[in-house]
Amino acid sequence: MTPIGAVDARAAWLLAATFLIAIAGLIYELIAATLSSYLLGDSVRQFSLVIGIFLSAMGLGAWLSRFVDQAFSGFVWAQILLGVVGGFMGPFLFLNYAWMGHVETPLYAALITIGILSGMEIPLIARVLEQIGARKFRFENVLSVDYVGALVASLAFPLLVIPHLGLMSASLVFGGLNLAVAGLSLFLFRNWATRTQVVVWAVAFAATMIALWHSEKLVSVAEAELFEDDVILSEATPYQKITVTRYRDRVRLFLDHSIQFDSLDEHRYHEALVHPAMSLAPRRADILILGGGDGMAVREVLRYPDVQSVTLVDLDPRVTQIFRDHSMLSQLNEGAFNDPRVSIINEDAWKFLERDTRIYDVTIIDLPDPKSISLSRLYTRQFYGLVVERLSAQGLMVTQAGSPFFARQAFWSVVETLETSRNPQHPGQGLNAVPYHSYVPSFGEWGFVLTSPESVPTRDIELPEGLQYLTSAVWHAAQEFGGDMDRIAAEPNTLQSHVLTGYYLDGWDYWFR
Template identity: 35%
Template sequence: MPTAPAAPAGESGAGPLPVRARPLLLAAVAVCAACGLVYELVLLTLSASLAGGGITQTSLIVAGFVAALGAGALLVKPFLGNAAAAFVAVETLLGVLGGLSAVTLYVAFSFYATSGPVLVLGTALLGMLVGAELPLLVTLLQTGRTDMDAQGSGRLLADLNAADYAGALVGGLVWPFVLLPAAGMIRGAALTGLVNLAAASVVAALLLRRWLTRRALATALVALLSAATLLGTLLLRARDIETDARQRLYADPIIVATRSAYQEIVVTRRGGDLRLYLDGDLQFSSADEHRYTESLVAPALARDPARVLVLGGGDGLAARELLRHPTVRQVVQVELDPQVITVARTTFARLNRGALDDPRVQVVVADAFRWLRGPPPEPFDAVVVDMPDPDTPALGRLYSQEFYGLVRAVLAPGGLLTVQAGSPYATPNGYWRTVSTVGAAGLATTPYHVDVPSFGDWGFVLATTDRTPPPLVLSARAAPARFLSPAMLTAAGVFPPDRAPRTLAPSTLDRPRIVDDLRSGYQR
């Protein structure tokens, strides 16, 4: 039969925890577990948002957090003799560090353009503190008991695990569905810290006072109150801190800043130049977007389509160019993020000429991959794929052989497809990987590239269901363009020796090679 731990220091005569108090302590276990999982999700969310965290970084954070749990469980062993005071100390530190984690990482990234060291340190500290909780709680529940046999220990462990896992489930659901969309990362983490501190305060005031001296209890409550005041101040000042930190990331004044369920959306303006950033990546500059947009759209109009599908392109610029073509009767615009559509219809309404409100445009808010897998629509004469660069696994699936196979299925015979494919100079493997992947989906391809000052040398892919690669030509009925001419488009198909074509294995759902291509290219 296991030996019961010694009574915690403080009131040595305190007996075991009353049976009626055990549900409250188990509830505290559930709350602490929920908060602990939220802290881990905060780290993962920030990793994705600030550094484009992929599989490797996500795996390192999860593995590091789990390893830190074990380290925390071992490091807390010397403090089990004073479990009550140690529990309050751990929860106070956890509430403060967890509550400040998001703002610390965000500010560090804005000042130093990196958050890696802070992310590693935060993972280690938060993991160790969360790992210390369960041994302390087991000690508190067993303290003073002499009737604990093997079955009793098993029941106690079952109760603790059930409360712990139930709390983790709640935390895992609350972060993506409640806290993140409603409060954002900084406020969401701070609110979680406050909940953590509140749970510790209840436990200290109602349960642990029998094991703590009055002085120790008063000290614990003052510490908890001070920590709560700090996080409360952060909640009140979060908007100012976030605004100041965000502005440091952008050279131009920010006029729109919002976080959707999918990404951070920022619009800057300097003079007449509007710029759109998604998760910190530039999507276009109004000073030269016509070069990009005309080059993406015009080749797809060479055969005078009537029905055109746009995948991505929620800024409405591709739709604007399509509507200028006299044969286009319908544009189906599929965009994942409704917040981008809102910005397009307001901030960019003048730039895109209200294209998304044109009666010829049907806006569909949906994931392009899932939409293509749905009931097959009437075939389209042309498809324009205007997706962000695939520097994350989520975006990599939209540059996969399977995705382009679905696109091919909705193209009418002889239909044309254009794809924005990144820079053949900055990320050559990523560019030629896209060309190879489109070809692997059964489409004949013609690569081409133009100069876009905001991006540099930028590449595209023109493809068709025909057996032969499509020529780079403009429709005889094309509307006048600011940049693209027949001669310019012909020249766009020529690649110099230092950017010579490459034949690469396709990127697939199973092997998203293009994600690594993009990241290694950026590092180079």
């Protein structure tokens, strides 16, 4: 007969194990969702798919647990398999994407496997508790501990796991956690353990620790396949994956594996974005830039000597930090972030506009493409209404608007959205918009929209010295659209509709999927 103290100790361990495996299970789900949004785009769609598939698989696992005759043995095997599948999910998916170019099938296969195994855990633990005769056992206690573990995981993932581990190492660390649970369970229930379980556990644990030890090398191998050039900086922040590559004097920035600029041609993009608005603005003392954490747009703004202040709002503090402090990267923006006229605010653009009370002469919107609903909201009537409230009576604002060639309907949806946004100077009317485009080799044809509550000036632009691309003639030509880029019907983007994300994804998928 098992002593009561031993029963209580093992029961306490099983409840603690429930807490730990709940953390690991949700971390795997979040890793899968984040990886799918990194590699497949459209974070809202991917998170929804991952959550739905994972929960369905958990339900299937809970049902399948009834067919497991030996509850303890089934629990240990579930932990070992979770440690292997969940632990190596991150490295496998990154390397598979780098070598094979696709990730959907292995990602969802791993997710279903992890979901089934996770769904089996609670029923099996409950049966083990009953078998050992745990006093005061109640099934709701197990569920309560499980839910608390899920809460801890959801808080730890953005605050601790991603900033300090990254996705690949995090996957291995929490695989090791499942294996540690299996190992301690085998020790505490050694009279129920089998030699096969112990041997397989030892091999799996050793393999996981070796992989974790070499995780940086695995990251380097994956990134060497993903990117053409040498990776000089690679970090995961709570907001995105930052990668900077270099080949000789050529530097490129990638956020979530999407290119943001190439130092060979970024001048074409940033000169086209900044100078029409700056040149045509009646006054340009106070400038607001939303996005543009690389500092390139700030560099162009500072070419005008009458600029008194520049406020840059970018969500990710790590991006602005490296482009301020990294010696090579700060050279690209000519040390713009160290200019005393420049203030950097790391905050969501929408929240900033809601609390800000300043009035700006020019607002430059250099935000990521609207490939998800979270980004699409920054291209809505409601958002532009907030922007224009912070604009002076004759002020100008300009936004990057994607490709009028690859995502034609998305581009003209941005134009339509601006033209139907609230005009505080002329109630009942929309804003005045001038669409234009520029060829940027890294992106192809790229579009912008210059906007004002009043009529946009039509005079020639007077440009500062030192530009490499933009001229008055180029500016006038940029306002002409060929037949395959000219205006087509598109609905305005609103918080209710979010049509822009669909237009954007459909356009790019047509060309590149």
